[in-house]
Amino acid sequence: MFGLWQSPDPPQPAFSIKGRTVQSMLRLMQDWHRSLGLGNAGLAWTPSPLQPMLLEEPSQDASAPPRRWQMIELTNSAQLRTEGAALHHCVASYADRCCRGTSRIWSLRFRRGEDVHHVLTIEVDPRRRAIVQARGRANRAASGKPLRLLQDWADRERLKLAI
Secondary structure (H helix, E strand, O other), X not given: OOOOOOOOOOOOOOOOOOOOOHHHHHHHHHHHHHHOOHHHOOOEOOOOOOOOEXXXXXXXXXXXXXXXXXXXXXXXXXXXXXXXXXXXXXXXXHHHHHHHOOOXXXXXXXXXXXXXXXXXXXXXXXXXXXXXXXXXXXHOEOOHHHHHHHHHHHHHHOOEEOO
C-alpha cells in the first residue's frame, strides 16, 4: 500500500502513545500526513521509456463534454504530493525511490471539461517491468473500468500486472 514506510530505525524512537488522547493522536497523524514529501521538496527525475495513454469517451449527453482518460507519469515530488492529497494516500513518501529509479509512479485520471478526477495511483517496478501497486482513494484496490484501462495499458507497454 502507498505510504507503508520502511526504515531500519524509527523516526522517533522514544515515541509512545501512553498518556495521549485519541484527539492528540489524530492531530499527530494529520501533521505527519501534511509533512509527507516536504523533506523531498524539489526532487525531480527523468521520465521512464513507458508511454502515456489517452482515451476519449463520448458523453451520453450530446451537450456534455467527453470524458478523457489519461495515464501520466509523475516525475517530481510536487506531483507526488498533489496525487497523494487528491487520493488521500501517502505516495509522496515514494519520491526517493523514484529519484533512485527503483520505482515509477503513474496516475490514471479523467477530465471532463476543466474538471480533473484522480482515479488510481500506479507503481511500476522498472526492473521487473511489473505494475506492483494500483490504488484508488484511501488505498482502495483498483476495480471496474479503471482496472480494465490499467490492464490495457499494461498489455500495450508489455508490463506484468502483479497487483
